[in-house]
Amino acid sequence: MGAAGRVRRWAVRGLALLLGCLLAFAFPAPALWWLGWAGLAPLLMLFARAGSYREAGWRSSLASVGFFLTFFHWVLPQVGLLALAMAIVAGVLWVPFGLLTFRLLREPSPARVALAGIVLPSVWVSVEAVRSWQHLGGPWGLLGLTQWQVRPVLALAALGGVWLLSAVLVAANVGFAAAALPGASRAVRLAGASLAVVVAGLVLGHGLLRPDAAxxxxxxxxxxxxxxxxxxxxxxxxxxxxxxxxxxxxxxxxxxxxxxxxxxxxxxxxxxxxxxxxxxxxxxxxxxxxxxxxxxxxxxxxxxxxxxxxxxxxxxxxRLVPFGEYVPMRSLLGGLLQDTGIADEDRAPGVExxxxxxxxxxxxxxxxxxxxxxxxxxxxxxxxxxxxxxxxxxxxxxxxxxxxxxxxxxxxxxxxxxxxxxxxxxxxxxxxxxxxxxxxxxxxxxxxxxxxxxxxxxxGSTLYVRWGDWVPATAYVITAVTLVFLGSRVLLRR
The missing domain is CATH 3.60.110.10 (Carbon-nitrogen hydrolase)
Structure with a gap:
């Protein structure tokens, strides 16, 4: 690759970083909630047109770094050297999502768009659920939280919690991305637009028809x-x-x-x-x-x-704040994080x-x-x-x-x-x-x-209270089946 090609490649990677930053503006204080519906679509298009799995990994990792460092900018001055570790972890989080986007949408067809509308939301929710572990900082920055002011959309949380909100937002973004994908056929564009319209219509219909709790x-x-x-x-x-x-x-x-x-x-x-x-x-x-x-x-x-x-x-x-109220592996990390905002003594947790x-x-x-x-x-x-x-x-x-x-x-x-x-x-x-x-x-x-x-x-009781985290559980299954299927195909080819 010549110098011009390298410059272009890094320019596109920089664009992925900026688009990741922009997605964070869907959350308060900017509260541009509509970015939850469409802000991920440009990134999906970049991942789909990466040209290789390696490049898709680069673009998704940089987008992830941009999103998380923008969203968590308020905590960075408090954590010192831990900010570097946060950037590294952030860079890894969206890589599976970027790789599967490339796999499903690099040669799009209506069937692949429909499959992406199921698989990609599942991968996204799986990643959100894993990073929501209390020792990793908890469920901050979940995409579904951007809809807190949009009551017809917010009503969906009673069915599947914030996880279902995140899933439908990603599905809509997949539809918008497919509808605008450069070089896509008319059938693919129609499939993408239909996916976005159907998802939005079902969500709004449920929210508008759902009766208020007594x-x-x-x-x-x-x-x-x-x-x-x-x-x-x-x-x-x-x-x-x-x-x-x-x-x-x-x-x-x-x-x-x-x-x-x-x-x-x-x-x-x-x-x-x-x-x-x-x-x-x-x-x-x-x-x-x-x-x-x-x-x-x-x-x-x-x-x-x-x-x-x-x-x-x-x-x-x-449930205590990691590093704020206790330090995981204090014997290892305590000395590295001196003179930062970390807790100098672990608090005692309650039990019930x-x-x-x-x-x-x-x-x-x-x-x-x-x-x-x-x-x-x-x-x-x-x-x-x-x-x-x-x-x-x-x-x-x-x-x-x-x-x-x-x-x-x-x-x-x-x-x-x-x-x-x-x-x-x-x-x-x-x-x-x-x-x-x-x-x-x-x-x-x-x-x-x-x-x-x-x-x-x-x-009364909501379905989410009765059934619990059924959405992440379903997402884990779909993600695992997808990875096993794709992995087996690679092995068969070899």
Whole structure:
């Protein structure tokens, strides 16, 4: 290959990198949700016209690097040398997707377009499910989360969770790519356009015809978003003062954000007394969040519910943030990551879910990072939760995409679980959504004070709660069968 050919090759690879960056703008804060439907199509066309498997691998890996480093730009300053490892892992993630796109669409036919409309969404969802493992950082940046504001589309999450949303978006992108593929026959273009139209039509039809979940009552929740106060005593006092201002609002519960109490009330009788007095004065229980060393010497993050009579119930955070609250393989990685934002001491995880009660309503508590995991939300609903409540804090990422990304995901979690969701941040974007994904409250990170919201109580159970992760399971099977089939054909040829 001559110099001109090499320049062209790297120019196309650079284009793949830029298109990967652009796809990240489908997520908040830009929230260009329509990119979820069409932003992947140009990349599919680049992969299909790569000319070789090696080049398809290059293009898909660079697109992956562009997407993940753009989406996670807010965490890079916190991780130091770990950013290099993140880039390497990101570069590998989309390679199978790029290779199979090349295999299926390099010589397209209507049958291959139809097959790609099944196989490629399955591969995509399989990759998303694998990278959503809690020790790899969890399910951030899933394509289906881009549709949190599009209620007719969002309704699909009640059937198969965020995974089904991702699958239909990829299928539509496959259709758009085939319809616009250079050199494709009219039959291929028609097959691609038909695929995109049918997928979009089925999704919108389901969303528009799906009845709203039945409402059996409401619970009035007051959220306290106090902002960053570094001194422990001042932070506690700030929350108490703000809580007292909700007197007369008729709330059933007051919720503080994560780490709102940086000391253990069990070792501070005076703090317990103030919490009891505060609950009595405002006429409702107060849900605080303790981030402190317990009597056993371990640091835990704990939801604690206080009423006029004292401690009512507790929940310990079970799923911890890798590197933020514990370090995997600390003996190996701890020394390499000194002077970064990693946890200097591993927190102790809880072991089981809890159901709290306020105003006759059963509450499913979760803490910050746990809010992004669909399985934890399903679990508390199966244990009887009427409403899910998340206490969060994103103080390390103030002013970044992290705030609206976490808040917007609550809309998807609410539809998945069939339960209203409330998120209260210490510093971040607090929000509340009903079971249809309608926004009930939204408090941006620069605002301080309280918000009061009437949260509907829904009955019934979604298919996703009953069946669980059937979409990733199906995607794994389809992906495995495809790889075995293609691999056997290669071996037979040899």
């Amino acid at each position: 409402v059996t009552g409401t619970i009035r929740v007051a959220g306290v978003q106090a902002g960053v106060v570094h001194d422990a005593e001042q932070r506690f006092a700030r929350h108490v003062d703000l809580t007292r201002t909700v007197r007369g609002h008729g709330q059933d519960l007051v919720v503080w954000g994560q780490s709102s109490m940086p000391f253990d009330p069990a070792q501070r009788p005076d703090a317990v007394s103030r919490l009891r007095q505060t609950a009595e004065s405002v006429g409702s229980d107060v849900l605080v969040n303790v981030d402190a060393r317990g009597t056993d010497g371990r640091i835990r993050k704990t939801t604690q519910q206080y009423g006029a009579g004292g401690l009512v119930g507790t929940y310990e955070k079970r 879910p809890s159901i709290l009660r306020a105003g006759g309503v059963r509450l499913g508590p979760l803490i910050s990072y746990e809010s992004i995991f669909p399985d934890l939300r399903r679990e508390v609903v199966r244990h009887g939760a009427d409403v899910t409540v998340v206490q969060g804090s994103l103080t390390s990422f103030h002013g970044t995409w992290a705030h609206p990304v976490q808040a917007s995901a609550e809309a998807v979690r609410a539809v998945e679980s069939g339960r209203s969701a409330v998120l209260v941040e210490l510093d971040g974007t607090s929000a509340a959504f009903d079971a249809q994904g309608r926004r009930l409250a939204w408090m941006p990170p620069d605002e301080r004070g309280i918000f009061v919201v009437d949260v509907p109580i829904h009955e």
